[in-house]
Amino acid sequence: MAVEDVRYAPETCAHCEGAGTSYCDKKGKVLVRQPSRTCHHCDGDGCIYCGFTGWEGLMAKYPSCTW
Numbered sequence: 001m002a003v004e005d006v007r008y009a010p011e012t013c014a015h016c017e018g019a020g021t022s023y024c025d026k027k028g029k030v031l032v033r034q035p036s037r038t039c040h041h042c043d044g045d046g047c048i049y050c051g052f053t054g055w056e057g058l059m060a061k062y063p064s065c066t067w
């Protein structure tokens with residue numbers, strides 16, 4: 001079985017633009033699967049599909065999110 005090489009990198013939370021909210025665990029950044037892509041539902045503005053972070057492929061917090 002091949003090891004899935006999935007990389008994540010911190011991206012600035014679109015909801016608070018780095019200020020830190022409950023959506024990004026008050027870090028201002030969220031871990032996003034690379035290559036990072038803005039949420040196609042909201043174009044990076046933030047919606048329920050991306051947990052209001054504006055990004056697709058969020059790590060762990062929203063594992064049920066499909067592309």
Ligand SMILES: [Zn+2]
Nearest residue numbers: 013016021024
């Ligand atoms: Zn935030």
Ligand SMILES: [Zn+2]
Nearest residue numbers: 039042047050
């Ligand atoms: Zn969205």
